[in-house]
Amino acid sequence: MIVLPIFGRKIRFMKNFIEELRWRGMLHDVMPGTEELLNSGMTKGYIGFDPTADSLGVGNLVQVMLLLHFQQCGHKPIALVGGATGMVGDPSGKSQERNLLNEEILAHNLACQKAQLEKFLDFNCGEQSAEIVNNYDWFKNFSFLEFIRDVGKHITINYMMAKDSVQKRLDSGMSFTEFSYQLVQGYDFYYLWKHMGISLQMGGSDQWGNIVTGTELIRRKESGEAFALTTPLIKKADGTKFGKTEGGNVWLDAKRTSPYQFYQFWLNAADEDSKNFIRIFTLKTKDEIEALEAEHEKAPHLRLLQKELAKDITIRVHSEKDYNAAIEASEILFGKGTAEALMNLSESDLLSVFDGVPQVEFPKSALDGGINVIDFLVEKTNIFPSRGEARKMIQGGGVLINKGKVESENRNLDSADTIKGKYILAQKGKKNYFLVVLK
């Protein structure tokens, strides 16, 4: 969105949101009439977030970016945190009945997610300010009888049964609770439409069914009109699931996924994927992206796209400072001739570089007079489960101490092999680091 001060007041030139999503590859399905609605002026739109964890993951990031693009195009984004829906459990894409979360955990999760959303969206820009709503607010005093009279009456079982999310579970079974989920989410949309003038719900393509139940409810209950739009499921070129690494989910919370690991996640994207990701996860314009792509083609090994992507998103989710630390860490871990650089790191930098790397404690006194590497790696620190394995890997050239290859299994370590007298960095292969802390 471009804001120009003219005659002392701000005039907004809206970008076409649908067009924007289209070239970014973020549009899967859109209900007829949605584009007209958006072009007619500032629109309020919302996306629901499922409070199953106390942090959003990169999988949720698509939706967060969707809201951000929405706001950038001159509209008003609303994030709905599912205090009530979280208690029911969305069956979409789930093959099994879910465990219900208790209220305490839900409240904690909601608060954490809220804090994360606030990093992305502008909550203080006049009428377009983002808002966060919690559907528990309007569900907590809604009685079951009222619900089945006011909401259930308008939607037929036949309609609900036809939903994909229900069909897929017909064989394996599904509780009434999960079956009702679409009505609960549908009512959210109705409530927001009725009381806040929100006429658009967005979400992942798996949410289409639930969203449409909402527009249907609005139509049947009040002959009102509401719209829907979904993003495609993110696919990776190699077919594996987006948002996971060997270590599990990639989270936005620095306590779960360190900024360094987060940065690395994006940096490691395949070339093909990075082209899609940079469109989805950054606000860069089409021209900027195409220029970057052309640049990338000329020298693919520099991985310019991945670097720009990782930079943009790491700064947005964490901070400029965390980004710089991640770069520094990456250079030390993957750069060349870094043994010296490692020794010269300040202690606080060292610790932040190796944040997220397993740490092992080791008695400092045991170094006096030297200790054999294998004893060190196996008996004292359990970096290797057995002596034989450690020995074999040393022979294969896969063990490094302080970035220097261990040439022989007879190598001894003493106080000269420490970093600042306090740490030893052990490496099993290229990627597995262990920071040994001397006590």
Added chain:
RNA sequence: GGGGAGAUACCAGAGUGGCCAAAUGGGACGGACUGUAAAUCCGUUGCGCAAGCUUCGGAGGUUCGAAUCCUCCUCUCCCCA
């Protein structure tokens, strides 16, 4: 209730008395190559420096010698009622 098949390492799956620490494939890990990618190639994959030790569902037994034969137990699958 009756009948049959089976249980082997991370997984799948050979092995039916010594040549078995156990084929082969996958996975995992390491190395080379590379772009911290993909593909490919090489190596490792029970413990031990070694002698050797402990492993083939569990417990006993036969034998100089058992994953392999016998007995009992536990569990899984299939077929018929």
